Amino acid sequence: MLLVIDVGNTNITFGVFDQERIITTFRMTTKLLRTSDEYGIELKNMLVHNKVAPREIEDVIVASVVPNVNHSLLSAVIKYLDKQAIIVESGIKTGIRVVTENPKQIGADRIVDGAAAYELYGGPVLVIDFGTATTYDLIDETGAFISGVTAPGIRTSAKALWEEAAKLPEIEIRKPDSILAKETISSMQAGLVYGQIGQTEYIVNQTKAESGLKELKVVATGGLGKIIANETDAIDIYDPTLTLQGLRIIYNKQKKK
Numbered sequence: 001m002l003l004v005i006d007v008g009n010t011n012i013t014f015g016v017f018d019q020e021r022i023i024t025t026f027r028m029t030t031k032l033l034r035t036s037d038e039y040g041i042e043l044k045n046m047l048v049h050n051k052v053a054p055r056e057i058e059d060v061i062v063a064s065v066v067p068n069v070n071h072s073l074l075s076a077v078i079k080y081l082d083k084q085a086i087i088v089e090s091g092i093k094t095g096i097r098v099v100t101e102n103p104k105q106i107g108a109d110r111i112v113d114g115a116a117a118y119e120l121y122g123g124p125v126l127v128i129d130f131g132t133a134t135t136y137d138l139i140d141e142t143g144a145f146i147s148g149v150t151a152p153g154i155r156t157s158a159k160a161l162w163e164e165a166a167k168l169p170e171i172e173i174r175k176p177d178s179i180l181a182k183e184t185i186s187s188m189q190a191g192l193v194y195g196q197i198g199q200t201e202y203i204v205n206q207t208k209a210e211s212g213l214k215e216l217k218v219v220a221t222g223g224l225g226k227i228i229a230n231e232t233d234a235i236d237i238y239d240p241t242l243t244l245q246g247l248r249i250i251y252n253k254q255k256k257k
Helices: 036-049 067-081 108-121 154-164 184-211 225-229 242-255
Strands: 002-007 011-018 021-029 059-064 125-130 133-139 144-152 217-221
Touching: 002 067, 002 242, 011 036, 011 242, 021 036, 021 242, 036 067, 059 067, 059 108, 059 242, 108 125, 108 133, 108 144, 108 217, 108 242, 125 184, 125 225, 125 242, 133 184, 144 154, 144 184, 154 184, 184 225, 217 225, 217 242
Parallel strands: 002 059, 125 217
Antiparallel strands: 002 011, 011 021, 125 133, 133 144
């Protein structure tokens, strides 16, 4: 079995694949820094809890956008799973070519999402990841990563509201019944959710207009992406496991070298 690990700014997401079939997924928070032993013990416990014996893990691949987590996490993989993880970094075979002005500035998660969307759904494709940041990445029909847009994520915007405005409370992020809010909580929910829908539709439409790719496929992922995808025709496909699938796809490409 293959263990894939996506280290994001908010969560570390793990997935276990048996060939192309995803067996289980689980998460731990990124914010809490851990030692290699803490990562290792927690990882083994989570595998066992999800009915995967640690000895069944044959290989590991990791994509990370949080450098200060990497040493302890990778050391845990070596110490507790006895595996040397493959790292998604410059020079690795992904199936797409980054042709932006500074390719090394593109995060590993965006490369992985782009590789997955292009492999699974074809190009041209616009990949939207609703995470800590909301990112929009354009892959053309040849598999070239040609452009990206970065905006604050929904939770990031929400956190800014309740941390920076003294009288605004922490709220659940969900779509209210109406945009015509009559009290504080639903007014915040309306601003966050409908604002994100409007941003999404505008960026998708502007990308199509400026690129000339009128038949551009739009694929979304990320924890809160389903809320937005359900409310707009601008998104064609919502795939919650896109990043994990991308790690599996990239892993397979290394084995075919």
